[in-house]
Amino acid sequence: MDRSIITVTLNPSIDVTLWTDGLDIDNVNRVVRENLEAGGKGINVSRVAKSFGAPTICISVAGRENCREFSDLLDSERLEYRLIEIEDAIRENLTIRHGGYTLKINRKGPAAPPTVIDELCSLIRSCVKPGDIAAFAGSIPENIPVEDYIKLILQVKDLGALIAIDSDFLSLEHYARLSPWLIKPNIHELRRIVEPGGESVDDITNAAYELCKNGVENVLVSLGANGLIYLSERTAVRASVPKVEVKSTVGAGDSALAGFAVAFLDNKDIIESVRLAAACGTACVMREGTGLASPELAQKIVSKVKVGRI
Template identity: 35%
Template sequence: MIITVTLNPAMDKTMVIDGIEIGEVNRADSIRNDIGGKGINVSKVLKSFGTDTLATGFLGGMIEEPFRKELNRMGIKDQFISIQGNTRTNIKLVDRKNETNTDINEPGPLISGGEIEKFIGFYKETVKKGDIVVLAGGLPPNISQDLYGRLTRMAKDKGALVVIDAEGEPLKHALVELPDMIKPNEKELASYLGKAVLTEEEIVQAARSLVEKGIQKVLVSRGEKGSIFATERSVFMGIGLEVEVKSTVGAGDSMVAALVFAEKEKLSDSETLALAQATGAAAVATEGTEACTREDVERYLADAREKIKEVR
């Protein structure tokens, strides 16, 4: 079973505007609402690939019921824990005139001690040997920053594979427990290493170092520049694909979904990176946080394969 954990989900409201004017009244040309959060986005893409997941985390307030209805409509198994606080709403501003994408994200609700313990109890009972667990996104404001580390250890003790897509302190704590796969972007990796930016060579070296420490697969996304994928066997580099950018929201999450799908299907390292690049490109070319489809991905796969080279 594939389990995605989203502890701070959100209703993503995407507004498309032709030229945002700061300090003035702006009118959106179009609006769409999508359930979101990194783990949920992973579940959505995997579902579009024909792969079922169990999605869990916290949901509460006015958004809880429509959120659950949408999960049910999508065919994603809903095992979220109900909380007293309100699930957040995130605003995504797409400015077509200036070709910018701006996110305004709420911090999220406070989670009580009892709600956290209820989730942990469910997690311990649910995760089994052979499962793939995806721990993705930020944490609600009052949750301990070491929670991903604890959840990683619990899952590995059960014999499950763990995938981490996080940043900052949650990522640092998780890496101590050596998850099986991680998907930082280059900014997150640089921050982890205490640097402002990394050169291409430094990214390769850092990815190799993490693999040597015991993390089986490291996928570093680099936006339009492409990505770097390191495993125990090899390091591959993928050049970014040229696509019409409609939304950058969820592109990294889509790459995580591709990484999980490739693990499930036992794809080669080069084919895993090609699939991740094609899936990320398809997500960028899709409106809002709507999941790209397998057909969307197939359109970019041949190009993605041609733009991969092994790093010696």
């Protein structure tokens, strides 16, 4: 596998998971265990890809106040990364768990200077080569115009990279301009992009096909516990996953995207790529906190994933 997965994260996080002795808004809840991990959707994709042995580079914006802590977390997973430092601090997102309950709190993140887009473009140019997958994932700083983000993606596309997008703020018109290689919405994001829409298999397939007609090459729709639907102009398949105990849904979509990308770069066909994507998403929900899919667990699940044409 000589091609790489380059992930671009404009609004990363330090993900703090707290396990408490209770979850009562009127009383003190004491922390019995905690865990810190480098986060952000693109970072998560790289973490999973790295665990499968795929070459990957994280490119991210990072507030300098806690950039060292963030770098240490990336180093602990032996990730290759390039950071653009800005003022302020990287946001800390909180996941609070007690028993079967989870409370997720995401902060906004710092503002970024207008020059950050040009800096990112220069940095990506130094890393990406034709045929690499460039995954743009997660939110962007509130002060960065969506138009600037689109221009960044188009410049990277011109370098010959396969563009994958997992962001919840782009419209059908944006995707028509970008014509990405892959997008990975969940059902709610898909319904926002293509309205109106229901949640039946036919509804999801029709909405995904509308994206394909508007230039998206591959659409991978996360169905949560019900698996995945994949659609291109030529192929439509559904992956059904085994029932498992769900401990946390955080990072499941990121794990699925990473699984698909890893399989694709390993020259697997669409069926096997979708199968690994579904297995990775399922493996993720079986882990606590912000634990992502592990290759060992995903490989145990992959043979139980049923993939059939729609």
